[in-house]
Amino acid sequence: MDVKFPIGQLEVPEKVTLENIQEWIKQIETYTDRLRETVDSLSDEKLSKTYRDGSWNVRQLVHHIADSQLNMYQRLKLALTDESPTVPAFDQEKWAVQPDTELPVESSIKMLEGINKRIVALGHRLTEEQLSRFFVHETNGEITVATKVAKLAWHEEHHLEHIKIALTK
Numbered sequence: 001m002d003v004k005f006p007i008g009q010l011e012v013p014e015k016v017t018l019e020n021i022q023e024w025i026k027q028i029e030t031y032t033d034r035l036r037e038t039v040d041s042l043s044d045e046k047l048s049k050t051y052r053d054g055s056w057n058v059r060q061l062v063h064h065i066a067d068s069q070l071n072m073y074q075r076l077k078l079a080l081t082d083e084s085p086t087v088p089a090f091d092q093e094k095w096a097v098q099p100d101t102e103l104p105v106e107s108s109i110k111m112l113e114g115i116n117k118r119i120v121a122l123g124h125r126l127t128e129e130q131l132s133r134f135f136v137h138e139t140n141g142e143i144t145v146a147t148k149v150a151k152l153a154w155h156e157e158h159h160l161e162h163i164k165i166a167l168t169k
């Protein structure tokens with residue numbers, strides 16, 4: 001297993017269907033419960049564990065997941081409401097060391113609960129036509145709504161696995 005990508009890299013089908021979207025939405029819908037089960041009772045010592053040398057610790061991962069979902073949710077909404085909007089990248093390394101990442105992880109779990117509820121509400125109502133709408137990422141180019149929903153689900157699972165690996169060390 002590649003510890004950097006323990007569930008593999010993001011793979012999006014060539015033709016994303018509404019069934020694919022609903023599978024990913026189901027993952028997102030249950031995510032915060034699964035994350036909470038994993039991190040709720042952890043001590044500071046366990047929250048400080050890393051999944052590999054030089055990686056973020058469990059606390060930083062939880063805050064990163066919330067930060068990233070926030071950014072991706074905003075991009076999803078922009079793709080659904082604007083005509084090919086351009087969005088900036090965000091420096092996740094710099095975000096990971098800001099003072100708010102020292103807060104208890106509960107603050108980010110609560111944030112994720114709200115963001116994920118909104119993503120799920122959008123996801124359940126997406127149409128075939130909306131799947132091909134897109135935003136333009138300043139570094140990565142055009143990203144469709146379909147790809148963004150896939151990434152929203154994959155990204156959370158990817159880091160939950162990192163957390164689980166860290167906790168076994």
